[in-house]
Amino acid sequence: MASPEIDALTQALSRLPGLGPRSARRAVLYLLKKREGALGPLLAALSAVEARLTDCSICGNVDTTDPCGICADPRRDQRALCVVEEVADLWALDRSRLFPGRFHVLGGRLSALEGVRPEDLGIDSLIRRIEAGGIDEVVLAMNATLEGQTTAHYIAERIERFPVRVTQLAHGLPVGGELDYLDEGTLAQALRARRPVA
Amino acid sequence: MASPEIDALTQALSRLPGLGPRSARRAVLYLLKKREGALGPLLAALSAVEARLTDCSICGNVDTTDPCGICADPRRDQRALCVVEEVADLWALDRSRLFPGRFHVLGGRLSALEGVRPEDLGIDSLIRRIEAGGIDEVVLAMNATLEGQTTAHYIAERIERFPVRVTQLAHGLPVGGELDYLDEGTLAQALRARRPVA
Ligand SMILES: [Zn+2]
Ligand SMILES: [Zn+2]
Numbered sequence: 001m002a003s004p005e006i007d008a009l010t011q012a013l014s015r016l017p018g019l020g021p022r023s024a025r026r027a028v029l030y031l032l033k034k035r036e037g038a039l040g041p042l043l044a045a046l047s048a049v050e051a052r053l054t055d056c057s058i059c060g061n062v063d064t065t066d067p068c069g070i071c072a073d074p075r076r077d078q079r080a081l082c083v084v085e086e087v088a089d090l091w092a093l094d095r096s097r098l099f100p101g102r103f104h105v106l107g108g109r110l111s112a113l114e115g116v117r118p119e120d121l122g123i124d125s126l127i128r129r130i131e132a133g134g135i136d137e138v139v140l141a142m143n144a145t146l147e148g149q150t151t152a153h154y155i156a157e158r159i160e161r162f163p164v165r166v167t168q169l170a171h172g173l174p175v176g177g178e179l180d181y182l183d184e185g186t187l188a189q190a191l192r193a194r195r196p197v198a
Numbered sequence: 199m200a201s202p203e204i205d206a207l208t209q210a211l212s213r214l215p216g217l218g219p220r221s222a223r224r225a226v227l228y229l230l231k232k233r234e235g236a237l238g239p240l241l242a243a244l245s246a247v248e249a250r251l252t253d254c255s256i257c258g259n260v261d262t263t264d265p266c267g268i269c270a271d272p273r274r275d276q277r278a279l280c281v282v283e284e285v286a287d288l289w290a291l292d293r294s295r296l297f298p299g300r301f302h303v304l305g306g307r308l309s310a311l312e313g314v315r316p317e318d319l320g321i322d323s324l325i326r327r328i329e330a331g332g333i334d335e336v337v338l339a340m341n342a343t344l345e346g347q348t349t350a351h352y353i354a355e356r357i358e359r360f361p362v363r364v365t366q367l368a369h370g371l372p373v374g375g376e377l378d379y380l381d382e383g384t385l386a387q388a389l390r391a392r393r394p395v396a
Contacts, residue, residue: 002261002267003261003262003263003266004262005243005246005247005250005262006247006261006262008242008247009240009243009244009247011243012236012239012240012243012244013240015236016228016229017221017228018221018224018225019216019217019225023215023216023217026215026378027216027217029285029289030214030215031214031244032247032251032260033260035251038213038214039244039247039248041206041210042207042210042211042214042244043241043244044206045203045206045207045209045210046207046210046229046244047241048206048207049203049204049207050233050237052203053237062230062231063200063204064201064204065201069200069201087227087230091200091223180224
C-alpha cells in the first residue's frame with residue numbers, strides 16, 4: 001500500500017468534516033499529482049495559518065491577528081453587538097454581510113446534559129464589554145434549539161440592568177436549525193425581523 | 199471577513215476534489231478549533247509528504263521513496279505486470295489486494311481529441327521492462343472507455359512480439375466506467391475473468 005507518510009496524510013484529511021476515507025484518498029491523489037499547483041499552496045496556507053492563529057481577546061473569534069479583523073475594523077458599528085454560540089455562527093453571519101456591528105463568541109451554549117454552566121461560556125467577558133459602555137443594542141443570535149434559547153434567556157436576564165436594547169433573531173429560523181447551516185435568505189429574514197426579548 | 203491567511207487556506211482546500219467552498223469553510227473552522235488535534239497533524243503530514251514526494255523511476259507510481267513501496271517489495275510476484283492509465287487506478291487495484299504482481303503507470307491514455315500520442319505515455323518504458331525479461335503476464339487494466347480500449351489495443355500490438363501472455367480486464371466493467379470509481383467486488387470480478395487480448 002502507500003507509504004506511511006501518504007497514509008498519515010490520507011488519515012489527517014479523512015478526519016475533516018465532509019471528507020470520508022474515500023474522498024480523502026482522492027484528495028491525496030490530487031495533491032500528489034499537482035505538487036506545485038495544489039500541494040505547495042495548501043502547505044503554505046496551512047503553515048501561515050498555523051503560525052499566526054490566535055483567539056481574539058475581545059470577542060473570542062479565531063483569526064491570525066489579535067484583535068481579530070472584525071474587532072480591529074473601524075468601519076464596524078461599535079454600538080451593535082451580536083452574541084453567538086460558536087465561531088462558525090460568527091462566520092455565517094459575517095459572510096451574509098447583514099450585520100454591521102461586532103460580535104461576541106460564547107464558545108458554546110448552556111447545557112445541563114453536557115454540564116456546560118454559565119462560567120464555562122464567555123458571559124462574564126460579554127458583561128464587561130457592555131459595562132464598558134458605548135453599546136446600544138445586543139443581538140442574541142443563539143441557535144433555535146432548546147439549549148440555545150435557554151442560553152439567550154439566561155443572558156437577557158443577566159444584562160437587563162444595562163441601558164441596552166436586547167433583541168434576538170426572529171423565529172423565522174426552522175426549529176432545531178443551526179445558524180451555520182442556513183442560507184443567507186433565511187438569515188436575512190431572521191435578522192430583519194429581530195425583536196426585543198420579552 | 200476572515201484574514202488573508204485564512205481565506206487562502208479556505209481557497210486551497212476548496213480546490214480539492216469533493217470539497218466545495220462551503221465544505222472547505224467547515225473544514226477550516228474545524229482545523230482552527232482543533233489546532234493540536236487536527237491542524238498540527240495535517241500540517242505535519244503534508245510537510246512530510248511534500249518533502250519526500252517522488253515518481254517511481256520503475257513504474258511511474260507516486261510515493262515517498264524511489265523505487266516505490268510496491269516495486270521495492272520482494273514479496274510481489276515479479277512475473278505479473280499490470281498496466282494502468284493513472285496512479286489512481288494503481289491505488290484502486292492495489293487497495294483491492296487482488297493483484298499480487300507489480301504495476302506500470304502510463305500517465306494517461308491515447309487521445310486524438312486531446313492530442314495524446316504514444317510517446318506522451320510510459321509505453322517505451324513498459325517495453326523496456328518487458329524486454330528485460332522475467333515477466334510472464336501483462337494485464338492491460340485500462341478504463342472501459344473508447345480511449346482506454348484504444349490504448350490497450352495499441353499496447354497489445356506493440357508487445358505481441360514478446361513471449362508474454364497479454365490479458366485485459368474482463369468486461370464486467372460498466373461501459374464508460376472508470377476503474378477508480380468501482381467497488382472492490384466489481385474489480386475482483388473483472389480481474390478474475392480477465393481474458394487474453396483477441
Ligand atoms: Zn474580535
Ligand atoms: Zn514503482
